Amino acid sequence: MTTGLILFAHGARDPRWAEPFERLRQKVAAARPGMPVTLAFLELMTPDLGAATAALAAQGCTSIRVVPIFLGQGGHVRQDLPRLVGETQTRHPGVTFDLQPAIGEDDTVLARIADVCVGGMPT
Numbered sequence: 001m002t003t004g005l006i007l008f009a010h011g012a013r014d015p016r017w018a019e020p021f022e023r024l025r026q027k028v029a030a031a032r033p034g035m036p037v038t039l040a041f042l043e044l045m046t047p048d049l050g051a052a053t054a055a056l057a058a059q060g061c062t063s064i065r066v067v068p069i070f071l072g073q074g075g076h077v078r079q080d081l082p083r084l085v086g087e088t089q090t091r092h093p094g095v096t097f098d099l100q101p102a103i104g105e106d107d108t109v110l111a112r113i114a115d116v117c118v119g120g121m122p123t
Helices: 015-031 049-058 075-091 107-118
Strands: 002-009 037-041 061-068 096-099
Touching: 002 015, 002 049, 015 037, 037 049, 049 061, 049 075, 061 075, 075 096
Parallel strands: 002 037, 002 061, 061 096
Antiparallel strands: none
């Protein structure tokens, strides 16, 4: 079984908005050589979840972990994303999905963000 990873973000009209997400994708891919890693977007940008899944399935992935790159579990992560994963699963019945919580729910992520926020400030 080959596992792929989709980093799922919101999307925006300005293509520059995706630049930090692409840097994240590159860092993840470098940390896991050989594991296919792609971005997918909820709206306004491509690929969407279905296209990203199709690309990973074409590479032989039979298992896909979906990590929402959101700070919190709002409506997009609680409602829209599970619905999209379900629809995508229907189109790719040979692929299993592992939907993770929003990245911002992880305490290590929050601790690192806090470090960046106060970095260089006098104590």
